[in-house]
Amino acid sequence: MHAKRDFLRIPDLSAEELLDLLEDAREMKAGINTDRPLTGKTLAMIFAKSSTRTRVSFEVGTRQLGGDALFLSSRDIQLGRGEPIRDMARVLSRMVHGIMIRTFAQADVEELARYATVPVINGLTDLRHPCQILADLLTMQEAFGTLEGKVVAWIGDGNNMANSWIEAAGLLGFELRLACPEGYEPDHGIFETNAARTRIVITPDPDEAAAGAHVVTTDVWASMGQESEQELRKVAFSGYVVDDDLMARAAPDAIVLHCLPAHRGEEITESVLEGPQSRVFDEAENRLHAQKALLAFLMS
Ligand code: CP
Ligand code: NVA
Numbered sequence: 001m002h003a004k005r006d007f008l009r010i011p012d013l014s015a016e017e018l019l020d021l022l023e024d025a026r027e028m029k030a031g032i033n034t035d036r037p038l039t040g041k042t043l044a045m046i047f048a049k050s051s052t053r054t055r056v057s058f059e060v061g062t063r064q065l066g067g068d069a070l071f072l073s074s075r076d077i078q079l080g081r082g083e084p085i086r087d088m089a090r091v092l093s094r095m096v097h098g099i100m101i102r103t104f105a106q107a108d109v110e111e112l113a114r115y116a117t118v119p120v121i122n123g124l125t126d127l128r129h130p131c132q133i134l135a136d137l138l139t140m141q142e143a144f145g146t147l148e149g150k151v152v153a154w155i156g157d158g159n160n161m162a163n164s165w166i167e168a169a170g171l172l173g174f175e176l177r178l179a180c181p182e183g184y185e186p187d188h189g190i191f192e193t194n195a196a197r198t199r200i201v202i203t204p205d206p207d208e209a210a211a212g213a214h215v216v217t218t219d220v221w222a223s224m225g226q227e228s229e230q231e232l233r234k235v236a237f238s239g240y241v242v243d244d245d246l247m248a249r250a251a252p253d254a255i256v257l258h259c260l261p262a263h264r265g266e267e268i269t270e271s272v273l274e275g276p277q278s279r280v281f282d283e284a285e286n287r288l289h290a291q292k293a294l295l296a297f298l299m300s
Contacts (some may be wrong), residue, residue, distance in 0.1 A: 005298050006113040008106070010130045010167035012020040017297070018137075019170060023287070024293035025138050030161040031156055037300040038067030041097040045123070048074035048103040048117045049224045053260065054123045054131065057287035058100050058295075065292055067299075070096070071284045074103070089115035104225055127187060128224060130162040133168050133261045134290035140215055143255045153213035153250065154178040155206050156240045156267050157233075158186030161219045161259055170194025177201045178260045179209035181236045206240055210249045218242045232264070244268040246279060255279045258285040 006012060013021065027033040043062045045055065054297055055071065062069040074080045079088055085108055092099055093116045101109055102123035113120040122130055140147055154162050154171065158180045166186055169176035170193065178186060178201070185191070185202055194200055210216055221237040222230045242256060256268075256278045264270045272278060 004117060004119050006118065007127050007130060007294060007298060008109055008113055008122045010133055010164055011129075011171050012124055015171050015173075018134075021134070021293045021297055022138050022141060022290070024296065025134070026141070029289040031213040034062075035296070036066030037296045038062055038065035038097075039297055040224045042095070043065040043067060043069045043100060043295065044072055044092050044096040044100045045069055045300070046072045046074060046077070046079070046099065047102040047123075048079075048101075049124065051102055051123070053287050054100075054102060054126070057291050058123070061288050061292040061295060064288075065295055067097075067295075080149035080273050085111045086115040087292070088112070089120075090175060090291070092119075093117040096297065099268055109251050118158075121294065121298070124160060126223070127160055128164050128167075129259065131287065131291055131294070132161060133164040134294060135283055136165075136170075136217070136257055136287035137168060138286045138290050139279050140255070142282065142286075143279060144214060147172055149174075150214040151175045151177065151212065151251075152215040152217065153206075153209040154180075155209060155216065155218040155242050155246070156180065156184075156237060157219060157221060157223070158184050158202075159219060159223050159225075161217075162186040164193045165217070166190050166200060169200055170197040173198045175199040177203065177213065179206040180238065181240060184236060206246055207249055209245050213250045214254055215257060216242055216247060216250050216254055219259055220261070220263055221267055239265070241267060241269065242272050244271055244275075247272055247275075257283050260284055 048060040059069040089112045098119045100121040100123045108126040109122050169207045221233045
């Protein structure tokens with residue numbers, strides 16, 4: 001019997017597994033692979049935060065692979081009334097074949113994975129958003145044919161997306177430059193571990209990060225759960241905008257990514273988001289293909 005695998009953070013996959021998974025995703029997207037390895041299987045999807053892309057891509061992806069997906073809002077299940085995660089993990093494991101969870105604390109996802117006997121997938125925590133990074137890497141490969149030798153610039157908050165980019169850079173070895181305001185840098189431990197593996201630079205200067213970069217990417221100034229900090233953050237992040245001036249510093253063939261939802265006029269301008277370098281809607285679509293490959297890998 002094989003031990004079950006979870007996907008709580010990018011380095012839960014080896015570099016080879018990650019690249020294979022991206023190849024599977026490309027074959028699924030191209031219609032070369034139409035297997036239905038989830039036939040007769042159910043994915044439980046627990047959401048303690050809002051979602052459009054994650055919910056729809058997991059639900060549609062599971063169905064396309066022959067399986068069934070259950071949407072469970074934490075408002076409606078007993079988890080929201082204080083049932084321990086370890087109890088829910090064991091109950092769900094007796095009824096479903098995989099669990100996806102979007103919540104606040106990474107520790108909660110880890111506890112769920114520890115007690116569940118089926119694969120657990122992190123659909124976003126305050127600390128990480130690994131499924132989004134799968135889609136982002138797929139989008140990069142589509143644009144450039146390879147990830148090798150590419151430089152990624154992250155502009156803005158050192159949030160869950162930034163941390164997962166750092167883990168991807170550390171695993172695959174590409175260069176990552178993060179421009180973050182002081183006090184809003186990424187997780188220190190994640191940075192330290194991965195900066196020992198590849199070139200990862202944190203700077204307060206967006207121009208420095210974007211210079212010659214192949215990918216320029218950003219995210220909202222205030223993530224889910226930080227709504228009360230919105231006004232404070234508007235001040236701290238005022239210079240951290242992906243606009244045409246910043247894009248003029250990047251490589252001429254650079255692409256722009258944003259996990260969405262975006263706040264036009266804050267972290268990114270309308271002109272860049274809707275402009276010729278933007279790949280944000282391919283990126284959103286790629287959530288579906290990348291996660292189908294992930295579901296097939298973990299739940300087949
Ligand atoms: N990018 C992303 O995770 O979108 P949702 O919040 O809509 O799922
Ligand atoms: N950093 C954002 C990503 C949303 C997909 C958040 O956590 O709200």
